[in-house]
Amino acid sequence: MMTQSIEFPPTLRGQLLKNQSLADYTSWRTGGPADYLYLPADLNDLSAFLQALPEAVPLTWLGLGSNTLVRDKGIEGAVVITQGALKQLAEMDRHKIRAEAGVSAAQLARFAARTGSTGLEFMAGIPGTVGGALAMNAGCFGGETWRFVESVETINRKGEIRIRPLNDFKVAYRKVARPLDEWFVAGHFALVSGDKEKSLSDIRNLLEKRNNSQPTGTANCGSVFRNPEGNFAGQLIERCGLKGKRLGGASVSTKHANFIINENQATATDIENLIAEIGAIVEKETGVRLMPEVCIIGRS
Numbered sequence: 467m468m469t470q471s472i473e474f475p476p477t478l479r480g481q482l483l484k485n486q487s488l489a490d491y492t493s494w495r496t497g498g499p500a501d502y503l504y505l506p507a508d509l510n511d512l513s514a515f516l517q518a519l520p521e522a523v524p525l526t527w528l529g530l531g532s533n534t535l536v537r538d539k540g541i542e543g544a545v546v547i548t549q550g551a552l553k554q555l556a557e558m559d560r561h562k563i564r565a566e567a568g569v570s571a572a573q574l575a576r577f578a579a580r581t582g583s584t585g586l587e588f589m590a591g592i593p594g595t596v597g598g599a600l601a602m603n604a605g606c607f608g609g610e611t612w613r614f615v616e617s618v619e620t621i622n623r624k625g626e627i628r629i630r631p632l633n634d635f636k637v638a639y640r641k642v643a644r645p646l647d648e649w650f651v652a653g654h655f656a657l658v659s660g661d662k663e664k665s666l667s668d669i670r671n672l673l674e675k676r677n678n679s680q681p682t683g684t685a686n687c688g689s690v691f692r693n694p695e696g697n698f699a700g701q702l703i704e705r706c707g708l709k710g711k712r713l714g715g716a717s718v719s720t721k722h723a724n725f726i727i728n729e730n731q732a733t734a735t736d737i738e739n740l741i742a743e744i745g746a747i748v749e750k751e752t753g754v755r756l757m758p759e760v761c762i763i764g765r766s
């Protein structure tokens with residue numbers, strides 16, 4: 467069902483797009499349209515947009531769409547895009563950094579390193595935003611986003627911003643339970659003193675490791691499945707002989723079995739069906755039920 471027509475005040479400074487394809491806003495480069503897409507001008511403008519958005523209109527958030535599959539029938543309601551919008555980044559105090567939700571994880575990693583703070587180097591290779599990293603507790607190479615969070619700023623449907631401490635959230639592996647109807651607009655990261663050159667060199671090494679093990683330069687969403695306790699999803703998929711398996715335009719990466727690539731104009735349905743098929747085969751052959759890490763959203 468198409469969302470009712472909404473009247474927004476002319477004072478909004480962001481970009482409002484109707485019936486806008488989300489393929490350009492997700493790293494899988496596929497997916498249907500959002501009824502309304504909003505790219506806020508800044509935090510105040512986002513707050514004004516939320517105040518104007520009728521309560522009944524469903525609201526979805528996207529950062530860089532690097533962990534999200536948008537179904538082909540698109541998304542009902544409004545989608546807020548933070549990338550390129552909420553982009554303030556500053557050292558507030560020694561080794562304390564405030565990063566808005568639309569700042570890229572890579573930018574935050576480099577900024578922290580350059581200010582002589584250590585801890586966030588792992589973020590350099592995560593192709594998402596700070597908001598997405600907070601929502602997913604993104605991590606790799608032993609690092610995890612929430613290990614460095616002191617507090618976060620959230621916004622609600624009324625456009626009200628509040629600062630919440632760490633213990634308002636239930637944080638687990640690639641999962642964060644947050645108050646309903648609140649979204650992240652900034653994170654406050656508490657780091658420790660480091661050696662700038664070492665941090666920058668660690669970042670270079672981590673990126674090189676990634677290039678060697680992941681299908682860089684392809685349209686994908688990173689790891690599709692969460693690693694089950696004591697196991698690796700990629701190894702289980704590989705053991706079932708699924709590397710290179712194709713469905714429509716989607717295929718399992720031959721470089722990393724937990725990656726699905728949009729190889730040839732895959733639809734979101736191709737990808738979702740391939741995810742389901744991999745899950746069923748792995749469960750049948752190994753007895754392990756894989757759970758998707760990617761967020762699958764939109765009209766079914």
Ligand SMILES: Cc1cc2nc3c(=O)[nH]c(=O)nc-3n(C[C@H](O)[C@H](O)[C@H](O)COP(=O)(O)OP(=O)(O)OC[C@H]3O[C@@H](n4cnc5c(N)ncnc54)[C@H](O)[C@@H]3O)c2cc1C
Binds near residue numbers: 532594601604
């Ligand atoms: C090549 C590649 C490698 C990757 N490697 C890793 C890795 O090593 N480790 C890892 O953890 N992930 C990895 N990922 C997955 C992804 O980059 C991370 O999960 C990232 O944190 C997602 O950020 P995003 O901005 O793209 O989120 P999106 O995909 O835009 O959103 C993800 C989820 O977060 C929600 N969300 C987004 N912004 C907000 C907000 N401001 N407030 C509340 N909710 C929000 C969305 O609604 C959605 O549910 C990889 C992805 C790719 C493509």
